[in-house]
Amino acid sequence: MKQKYERPTIKKMNTGLMNKFGTRTDFDPVKDIDGVPVKNLIAEYGSPVFVLSEKQVRRNYQSAVRSFKTRYPKVQFAWSYKTNYLNAICKIFHQEGSWAEVVSGFEYHKALGNGVQGNQIIFNGPDKKEADLVFAIENHSLIHIDHFDELYLLIRICEQNNKKAKVAIRVNFDTGVYPIWDRFGFNYENGQAWTAINKIASAKNLELIGLHCHIGTFMLSTSAYSVASKKLCDLAKRCKVELQNPIEYIDLGGGFPSTNTLKGAYLPGIDTVPSVEDFAEAITSTILDFGFTSDELPTLILESGRVLIDDAGYLLGSVIANKRLSDGRRATIMDFGINILFTSNWYDHKISPAQEGSQYTEETVLFGPLCMNIDVVRESINLPLLETGDQVVVHKVGAYNMTQWMQFINMRPAVVLIDQNGQSHQIRKPETLEYLEMMEQIPEHLK
Incomplete structure (x- = not known):
């Protein structure tokens, strides 16, 4: 899309005072x-x-999408509603092509009210009510399972209603950043994630189509995303080879930082925070180098919030x-x-x-x-x-x-x-x- 012309301005320089x-x-x-x-x-x-600033919101989004799509063939962003769920803001992101990522029933209904198709809503979070799950199944949304109790509830709902649900699991793992966010999802290292995958594969009314993680918030380590990407790719490969269940997408969640300065930081955020391009390079290089054939490459989903709006x-x-x-x-x-x-x-x-x-x-x-x-x-x-x-x-x-x-x-x-x-x-x-x-x-x- 052709960029809108902006008239250049000249600003008088002021030497000002020196900081530390x-x-x-x-x-x-x-x-x-x-x-x-x-x-x-x-x-x-x-x-x-x-x-x-609508101009800045759109500029941020277009820049982030460009950073990933120039490096990887299949990319989809999903706007994180919890970051800012004012309808006007959400509609800007949806106009730009973003799906919706929600973590509660009321956010789910806000997304539908903003015109998002059910199959373009990702339903995350540990507290999905039974009625919310029924509604999400009817609307063909992507349900990311957080724990075994939710998995068993989903199996029961599908059996009772004779419906089929498209699901992913949230995976947590050691990426070298501590403390590990192991409160959410199924652990990779102790085999819990693979157990959950096997249970889904054996459930006739569940279709495993994705793998999801969210390794933390305001993350300053691009290498952590490389580790996360590799481990999700490993699970995806096992799903195809051992279960004959190809994975359609891997979702790296969010967590990219803005350039705000964290309390206690020695240097200002503008000087220390990695760019979206740095994260894009780490993530896409890892997936492309993993060994997928071109037709096996999963869609890459990002649920960025803060970095796009702050x-x-x-x-x-x-x-x-x-x-x-x-x-x-x-x-x-x-x-x-x-x-x-x-x-x-x-x-x-x-x-x-x-x-x-x-x-x-x-x-x-x-x-x-x-x-x-x-x-x-x-x-x-x-x-x-x-x-x-x-x-x-x-x-x-x-x-x-x-x-x-x-x-x-x-x-x-x-x-x-x-x-x-x-x-x-x-x-x-x-x-x-x-x-x-x-x-x-x-x-x-x-x-």
Whole structure:
């Protein structure tokens, strides 16, 4: 597809201050998102507000698909709903050609509601209810079995309803990264996975068509994916040779990191995180080198989430107040906290002022507005001095914040999408007290 032309811009260089790595500390204000002024967004939708860039989402997806498809002939991405299941975001990925990967009944129904065909929904997770499984079987979805109890339940459902299910198993193994994610799926090393495969092969109403793994989250090791790919290929080969059961696809799950900086990391994420191309090279080379004939090559499925959405998301917020702590440190209180910025528990998010400010900077603690001592957005950050009413932009917040947020003390804010033409659209309204109390009921004796 021909890329849309974007006019080049010229930006004045500013030498700025040096950080501890000898590179410039970037205090340039971020005054707009995709050409829409931050001040205008806050004036129209309130503060705080999440903003997502459709242009960046599509760019991320197209780049990731290109990285894999130039290296391997059969590739399919499946959007990880738990990462960000706002319908507008999911529809962007589905327009781009992504399937859906879900881990609960309500996510499954969201995917159907977003127009995804049942045979393009991958149903993962350890907590699939019986009704969910019945529905998934009727819609010809791909069911990834997590444990033996689910396997036995699936066999019973198929027998009772005289239906056939297309299934895969989730496999866990030692990839050299610890702790091993062995809570989910069947273990490779102790033979549990092969036992599960044999049980499926002997069940007349189950058709084993895939093998799946998800080795961890925010993975920084490309070699771990090489190990995982090799072990799944080994199982696939055994399935064909010993059981005469060819495997149609292997699913490497997700776990690719964004360029956020993990808490406690010595170097910034932008300098240490492998690229999608690095992961693509490790995975596809391993599969291609395994020894499959060209007609045996399985389809490669990826369930990436964070790496496709994180840097397309921003949180805009405002300064409530400044104060000095007892030890003399400067503290700035923001109108957003860990209730909506869940990932501040994991990352030292980049935070930029949204207006011109003083060249003087000071080490600052950024607190949220919650009445909890743990409501810390950044424990230490060098920023220009911010005044009450000033605004900031928090970067790379597109993954998990809009699924793991909560209305604790403050309600959840609006979410806005900026389309490819620079127009803003509210894709989730800010919550109200009426919304919060919708599910409550008062007993008669308390009325």
